[in-house]
Every structure is written in structure tokens, then in C-alpha cells.
Amino acid sequence: LPLHVKARKETYPNSDVKRFPVPDDKVQWSVDWPEYKPVEFTNPKVLAGPVWADPEIRGPNAPKMKFNRVDGKINRRSHMKPDYEIPDGVPRNPCGRTGMTGRGELGKWGPNHAADPLVTRWKRDAQGKEVVNPVTKKKVLQFIAICRKDSGAWAIPGGMVDAGETVSVTLRREFGEEAMNSLDATPKERKKIEKAVGELFKHGIEVYRGYVDDPRNTDNSWMETIAVNFHDGTGNSVGKFALYAGDDAGAVQWTDIGSDLTLFASHESFIEKVAIRLDAHW
Template identity: 65%
Template sequence: MTCTTTVCLLYNCIQNAVCGRWMLLSTVHSVLYIVLQANIHFPLIQSVAILLVNRMCFDYISRLFSGLIYFGHIRHLSEMATTTGVHTKARSSPYPGSTVNRTTVPDDKVDWSAEWKDYSPVEYTAPSVKAGPVWADVDITSENDSKKFKFNLIDGKVNRKSHCSKYTTPGGIPRNPNGRTGMNGRGLLGKWGPNHAADPIVTRWKRDKKGKQILDPTSGKPVLQFVSIMRKDSGVWAIPGGMVDAGERVSVTLKREFGEEALNSIDIPDKERKSTEKEIAALFKHGYEVYRGYVDDPRNTDNAWMETIAVNFHDEKGKSVGKFNLTAGDDAQDAHWADISSDLSLYASHEEFIHITAVHRKAHWDAKS
């Protein structure tokens, strides 16, 4: 087997790990840790990275080797994989916006490979979804119904492909690739299978009145701030973001959701809106993709789940979007610039995305990093 072939196989393994197979990712971390502890030099790793870059997968390498690049020690890689082992929020009860409790799923029964003959998930699709709004799929009551959908493909204007890998469809119904959740149906989600979202992480440096960057006294690193909104549906702080509309480009979703939720662009006067949109467009020309894949979201079920693309847009000097007064709008009830640290408690997998952003910007996270 050639070196190139080996590297390609390694890439595929890493891709699967990043997209939900977190136990495998932890194993990769452990192997790399052993390599470092044995004082093995890095030429081979560098060669592998070069070949992987040629495979157009720099993002995966940057995530996997972020500990090496920014900290020089592999222990931070395992800390980065905050969605370790199994999803947890996707098994929480009661289900959002309802009094319905899921079937309890123990950690060791989450993976579909774990035998569980008596598994009997609760069936639930929210009335608002069953009502048949334009953004929701029709119910699947038989395998014939499922033939209406092109799962794992672009289905007209609807993207039914996962960011991770192909998902299975036993009985013609998509199965959550991250395992059991204790609930069948779609819950609050409109689409069978992956429901795609986009999350813009807009950041600036925290500064004093003189404009000087503020350093955290424990880590000595500059404090990064991000635009945080409080969701109306749950009252939980989160990254502004939303669903990718059918046929919509992710780049459009990112700008639209940030403007609507953090700047209330829907209700501001036309002249001010145009100026705001111009500033957003300029900042959003260049972004760093923080994450692409499955989200541990409390709305997930066995048959419908959230996936997202999270992108960081950084206002280095704080003179564009960083100077705006934030005003909550649309699905948000509040908005503010929040300091980034390990003390954050955010919606779904958003803490993980913010952590990766802090690492990328070499900003404060906690006293150890």
C-alpha cells in the first residue's frame, strides 16, 4: 500500500470521526499523545498533513492538530473534543416545547450497534410540523411514502445529504447517525434526516476605554468576545443562526441570520439597514470554518437531526460590526457581546464551536490555556 493510499484512508477515518464518531476521534487523540510522549519527531506527521492538504481537507487537519499548532501539547486535542462519546442534549426530557418525555437511553445503548431488542422510543412530531407548513416534509406512514424523498441526495431544492457520511434508512426512514435518542418522528424539525443550519460566530477583541486589548490575568491571553443572543424558544444563550432555506446558499443564511437576530435588521429604517448590510457583507467576505457536522441538539430524534456549518467572522480592529449596538430581533429576545471563557453555558453544541474559535484566535479560554 502506497503512502498516498494510506493517507487517503486516514483522511476518511478522520472525517468519519469528526462527523459523529467521537470515540474513534478520542482514540486518534490517544495515539498521538503516545507519539508525543515517546519523543518521536514530526517529519512524518508534517508529510501526512501536506498530502491531506492536497486532498482539500485542511479544515479537518487544522481541527485535529489544533493542539499541536497552538499549544504544542497533545492534551488539548482531547479537551477540544467536547462532544465526547455520545450525544446528551439529544436525549434530554421533556422534549422542547412539550411535556413529552423520551424513552430513557443509557450511554451504553446509544450506538445502534449496541443490542437492545426491547428498545421502544416514544413517537412524537409536534403539531406545528404535522400541520404541514411549507418548510416541513409530509409524514411517512409506509415505505411507499418514503419513495417521495431522495435521501442522501440533493432532492430538488432540498439538501438531504449529511455533512458527515451517508445515513441509513431502515424501513425507508432516516436513522440518526449519532445513535438512539429515545424518540421517533421529527419532533420540532421539519425535515426527515438532516436539518441544515448555519451559525455565524462574530468576534472582536475586548478593549479598555483607550482601545487597548484586555488580557486575562490568569492566562495572560487577550479576551475574545462574540455576539451572543438569547433564544426566545428556550431562554438559553446561543450563537445567532438559523435554518438554511431550500435552495439557499449557506453564505446567504449566515448574513441573514446575523442581521435579523443580532441587529434587528428587519425593523430598522431602510437607510440604516443598507449601511448595516454593507458592513456585514464586508466582514463576511472572509471567514474561518469552525465546524461542519452533527449538532447535539435537544430537538433531535431518531429520524430527524440538526447539522450545521459554523463560521467565525472576526473584526480584528473592532471598527466595523464590532462597533455596532446589538439589538435582538426575529427569534432572539436579547443580544450582547459576551466574553469567551470556559465558564460559558450555551445552547446545543455551541460551547464547542466557541472553544475552537478561541483556540484559532489564540485567545483566553481558561487558566490552563
């Protein structure tokens, strides 16, 4: 397992809270470290108990949760094997220490499931000819990236799987919301958007499923995702879509793919898998 890095960044997102510093050689739980004193933090908006958040599970009267199982409409299973550990009834991050206990900004104890739609096309010049990188001699791919309002980082337009939702619905819904602004569309426009996205999203190839090195992760709550590539080989379907940023996206644009990309969380690594799959420039 690669070491998480963003999940150890000192200042926790949207707060002044500082994590307990965790050096590389102390990330793994198997390394004994009695001096480890993680800071406890759960954002007040999570503690307020919105529908997407779990209740407190520590202390007396704590409700029982079906960890490592499907718990009613909530999938508490991890994509990672083996099952995550639950010392003293609290899930433990499978990728190791983060310097923080509690849930931070995340609603669920254990895995918080997301889906990431990776929509790609070949880059073309003004004549419509595919562009080749002069160094690698490989065709250049572009993907639809959004700029996240929370951090200003560029990212895949992904989002959380809602309770009871299937991943294929999450992929379409989040892409519609963040890259086509379906939430602000009239019912008629929304129908059109859903139809176009549905058409494009018929043929997807899964490129990744598992842990995300997300800056919001803690010792007890972490992001996991399924990233699916929807490639428009001819440039005639999505290639022609009008993009409008919406919901938690401040901007949206087709972005050239290459190893110099800096993206939110571990999104570069998902993009790299697509570049390899399509034998594109990286």
C-alpha cells in the same frame, strides 16, 4: 463521535413529552437493545405542513425522498460520513438513539441544515487596551451572543438554511435578523444593515461542520451546521456595530469567551475552536 447529551434530555423542548431514557452505553445503534421503546412525537405545527416541513414518509402512499442526496432545493446530504442509514425508508440519526422517533419540532427527515455566524473581537478596557486573562495570560475574546426566545438559552445567532439558499447567504441573513433586527427595519435601514454585514462577512473562516447536539433532535431528524468565524481584529468594524435583538432572539450582547460559558446545543464546542484558532483565553 462524541455522544449526544442534549438530544437525550428527558423532556422534549416546548412540550410535556418525555423521551424514552437512553443510557450512555446504549446510544450507539451497533449496541443491540431489544427493550428500546422510543416515544413517537412530531409537533402538531410540523404535522400541519408548513412550507419548511416534509410530508409523512411512513406508511402507504408515502412520497419518495432523495435521502443522502441534493433533492431539488433541499440538501438531504449529511456533513457526516458515511452516509446515514435509512432502515425501512426512514433516516437514522448518525449519533445514535435519542429516545424519540418522528420529527419532534424539526421539519425535515434526516439532516436539518443550519449555519452559525461566530462574530468575534478582542475585549478592550476603557483605554482601548486588549484585556488579558490573569491566569492563562491570553487575550480575552468576545463573541456576539443572542438569548433564544424559545428556551432562554444564550446561543450563536444561527438559523436554518432556507430551501435553495447558500450557506453564506444564511449566515448573513440570520445575523442581520437576530443580532441587527433587519426584519423590523425600514427598506432603507435594511439596505444599510445588509451592506455593513456584507462587508464584515467577506472574510470568514470555517471552524466546524457537522452534527449539532441540539435538544430538538430525534432518532429520525437532527440538526447539522456550518459554523464560520468572522473576526474583527482591529475592533473597528463590527466592534462598533449597534446590536438589536430581532426575530427569534430576545436579547443580544457581546459576551466574553471562556470555558465557563454555558450555551445552547453544542455551541460551546464551536466557540472553543475559535478560541484555539485565535490563541485566545479559554
